[in-house]
Amino acid sequence: MNHRAVRAIYLFEMARTWRTLLQSVVSPVLSTSLYFVVFGAAIGSRITQIEGVSYGTFIVPGLIMLSILTQSVSNASFGIYFPKFSGTIYELLSAPVSFFEAVLGYVGAAASKSIILGLIILATAWLFVPLHVMHPFWMLTFLVLTAVTFSLFGFIIGVWAGNFEQLQVIPLLVIAPLTFLGGSFYSINMLPEAWQTVALFNPVVYLISGFRWSFYEISDVSLGASLGITLGFLAICMATVWWIFKTGYRLKN
Amino acid sequence: MPPIISISHLSKTYGSGLKALNDVSLDIDRGEIFALLGPNGAGKTTLISIICGIANPSAGQVLVDGHDNVADYRAARSMIGLVPQELHTDAFETVWATVSYSRGLFGKKANPAYIEKVLRDLSLWDRKDSRIITLSGGMKRRVMIAKALSHEPQILFLDEPTAGVDVELRKGMWEVVRALRATGVTIILTTHYIEEAEEMADRIGVINKGEIILVEQKAALMQKLGKKQLKLHLLGTVEAIPPQLADYNLALSEGGSQLIYTYDSKAERTGITGLLAALREAGIRFHDLDTTQSSLEDIFVSLVRA
Structure with a gap:
């Protein structure tokens, strides 16, 4: 194991975050805080409680998940796409680095950034709404699993993307709608029955449901289903990344 | 002494159908400066890319000091430093950070004293804290060389190392290359500047249309064909x-x-x-x-x- 290479990639990627602190951390935290103000305080004060939890409190796990998903995909996809775009990928490909080590460095850094961001948003939420986490272990488990899984997914998008437009297409046209429709701002039980069935095909529903359960013990689907879907998506992403490095898809000529 | 690089029956056909290399066999001797000459599109960069692991071969084998560069890629790649033709650099990193990153990528323990020596040898020490985007083209080219040397390679590939570099700087680079060779580093360079090959190389290989058409000691070549x-x-x-x-x-x-x-x-x-x-x-x-x-x-x- 070339652990020095993993460390080098990880620190290199993290350094980019600290260099672009406004864009990487401050901006998403500010955006999420605005959601708290608008949906939690302004509109939320006129909405009745959902399953015994005030609306402002109810949306906290969904908003954290919204940031985790978008930031994980964005960080990881940019992390691998930019070396491809600038040509510096030659160095990674010519170094004695296995696919596992490269992924560990890039995805590890992207996931770390998302987790840090998630925790900052959680701390920020405490300033706006009363909050309690009933199952901290499961909260952290879902946080880490989701960050890692979607960082892997972002890595795949970054490898696949041939230009900056393609880099943005999946996050904007797939991830964002799935997240907004995945129960970030509501329980799917509030939907008409037919749409509840449709919503169950949205994998993000399971992530948000499991994460919300770890806070308030209220969920749209069972904890087992949430965990199973998350692990299943993680396995698919890992298999895809393995295939990418084995074949050199869009990395090697 | 066995060759440090042994290329056997290497072929490369791209997805587009372009046959970039056709049954290339070539040995590079330990400690020599080998110049690979060829017109644009002859297959020079493809050959280097395959040896370094950037491109996959369609057929054939490359041994680096006896290590298969696919099956035993860690041992093979650890020995090689590559300066690519294009100026691929991280624009917003400092010189020191990017060179240190390269050393880490190759699994070498941090060695600030060595990095300092490399930067001093390449006249980059004064700019070690400068962001790469602020450097001139010639300086960026030297940063690429510093990155390639950061892990103390035994083999150095220089793909058009002095393209776009002024005469004074070019001669400075030749000095660096000679100094490296004196320490036992094997150097393979591709160049369009024939005078560069004439000045530097021990042996010359000519590649055209994906085939090696001649490999000869420079002196013998000059004598034979001159x-x-x-x-x-x-x-x-x-x-x-x-x-x-x-x-x-x-x-x-x-x-x-x-x-x-x-x-x-x-x-x-x-x-x-x-x-x-x-x-x-x-x-x-x-x-x-x-x-x-x-x-x-x-x-x-x-x-x-x-």
Whole structure:
């Protein structure tokens, strides 16, 4: 194991975050805080409680998940796409680095950034709404699993993307709608029955449901289903990344 | 001593159907400077990319110090440093950070003293804290070399290392390359500057249309293929070569004011004495003469056109 290479990639990627602190951390935290103000305080004060939890409190796990998903995909996809775009990928490909080590460095850094961001948003939420986490272990488990899984997914998008437009297409046209429709701002039980069935095909529903359960013990689907879907998506992403490095898809000529 | 790089029957066909390499076999000796010459699109960069692990071969094998560069890629790649043709750098990193990153990527323990030496040797020490985007093209090229040297490679690939670099800097780089060779580093360079190969290389390989068409010691190549010419600057002009000089390999140039005799300088008899006597008999007089030897560029052009 070339652990020095993993460390080098990880620190290199993290350094980019600290260099672009406004864009990487401050901006998403500010955006999420605005959601708290608008949906939690302004509109939320006129909405009745959902399953015994005030609306402002109810949306906290969904908003954290919204940031985790978008930031994980964005960080990881940019992390691998930019070396491809600038040509510096030659160095990674010519170094004695296995696919596992490269992924560990890039995805590890992207996931770390998302987790840090998630925790900052959680701390920020405490300033706006009363909050309690009933199952901290499961909260952290879902946080880490989701960050890692979607960082892997972002890595795949970054490898696949041939230009900056393609880099943005999946996050904007797939991830964002799935997240907004995945129960970030509501329980799917509030939907008409037919749409509840449709919503169950949205994998993000399971992530948000499991994460919300770890806070308030209220969920749209069972904890087992949430965990199973998350692990299943993680396995698919890992298999895809393995295939990418084995074949050199869009990395090697 | 076994070659440090052994390439056997290497072929590469791209997805587009372009055959970039066709059954290339080549050995690179330990400690030499090998210049790979070839016109644009000849397959130089593809060959380097495959050896370094950037591109996959369609067929064939590359051994680096006995290590298969696919099956035993860690051992093979650890020995190689690559300076690519294009200036691929991280624009917003500092020189120090990017060179240190390269060392880490190759699994080497941090060694600030060594990185400092590399940067000093390449006259980059004063700019170690500068962001790469602020550097000139020549400095960026040196950063690329510093990155390639950061992990103390035993083999260094320089793909067009002095492209777009001014003459002074180019000569400075030659000094760096020579100094590296003196420490035992094997250097493989591709170049469009024939004078660079002529100046630096121990051996020359010529690649054209994906095939190695010649590999030879530079000195032997110059000797084998190099022609020497005697130029006679005539007093007045002649319209045609007189019949009594037909046995000599002569050509007229400069509107008949110059007579060029091409001969083999290594032959037992060059024919110069006889030619001068024959000229006197023919009444052709000259006021000056000089001799020139064909350059590597002449040899290269004649090989590629053949």
